[in-house]
Structure formats: structure tokens, C-alpha cells
Amino acid sequence: EAGVAQSPRYKIIEKRQSVAFWCNPISGHATLYWYQQILGQGPKLLIQFQNNGVVDDSQLPKDRFSAERLKGVDSTLKIQPAKLEDSAVYLCASSGQESTEAFFGQGTRLTVV
């Protein structure tokens, strides 16, 4: 079974530029999450989708971050404009109806300079 796929693996941008990350969850998983992991901290939930609907985006900085999950499969997370403090690893995860755990992709390491 293929795991959660994310791209790109690494991205370096200047502050005030925009960036987008892509995630393809495990086939059949209805729930998709985006997490932000800052160095030395645990992953923090940004947004949770159930199929193509948003379950929770209370911690998403909506003035600069946006996410969508068209057709309830792939998802994109966008940052515009980026700030230095957005430097982090962005992790996508998915879970199925019967699973307790979430399965994570390898993440995208974003560096804002």
C-alpha cells in the first residue's frame, strides 16, 4: 500500500514570496490533516479535512495560509506572503474510518530567508 506522498521535499523562498505544497493521501482515507512542525517542537495541526469539507481550521493563520482539498483526494496548502517564522516542516497525514492512528508523509521542509 502506497503511503502519503508530499512534494516538494524542500523549498527555500524569500520572505513575502508565495509557496504551495501538495499532498496525496493514502487511497481511501477520508480524513486529511496538515501539520506544521517548527524545529524543536511537536507537530501542530493547521487544518483537518473530512472528504472535501473542513472539519477544523481554527489554528490556520487565514490571513496568509489557505488550503483546499478538491474532489476529496489531493490537497494543497499555500502560504502567501511567507514570513520568516513560517520556516518549518509541513506534514500531511491521512487516516481511515477504521484506524486510530494517522499516517504521515515525509514532509516538506520550508526555509524562508
Added chain:
Amino acid sequence: DQQVKQNSPSLSVQEGRISILNCDYTNSMFDYFLWYKKYPAEGPTFLISISSIKDKNEDGRFTVFLNKSAKHLSLHIVPSQPGDSAVYFCAARRTARQLTFGSGTQLTVLP
């Protein structure tokens, strides 16, 4: 508001000995607790979980203990192996299936 806390940033253990990683939580509404392991440049991988109605779950060398009255859980690895060296995250799940993570503990198993 840190609902899940791992107070030890690092732990070193000799190969063959027991590793004990600890985690505290504050929210009584969590229904599952999970441990994830993370190697550098990889995403977290699921290790073991425990339901809030249990006090122990065992899977091979890994055992998780839950003390609900103390709002505390621990992960025991015995015997520890060098390949177990990684960052371990404690996570707690709410009924909406969201995971709240601790800050992680870097385990180093010395040969």
C-alpha cells in the same frame, strides 16, 4: 496551552537496558493516546496506541502504560536497541480524530 507535555527533551540509555519515555496531559476528553517515532528527514511513524479505557498495551518490545488519575502515560522499550534511537512523540486524540502532540523526546541508545 500545552495539553500534551513531554518534559524530557532527551534520554540516553545503554543498549539492552530499558528506555522509559514519559508524557503528561491535561485534557480529560482525550480518548486515545499514541506514540510516534521520527527519524531525521522522515515523517513520524506510528508505534503503539492505547485506549483511554485501558491501562496497558503491549506490542513486542514496546509497552505503553496509562495512569488516568495522574493524567500520565509512559512508553517502555525493552530491550533497547541502537535502531531505536529517534525522536519519540506522544500524541493524544480527541473524538474529532485530531491529534495533539507533545514536543518530543530524543532517545539515544548507546551501543
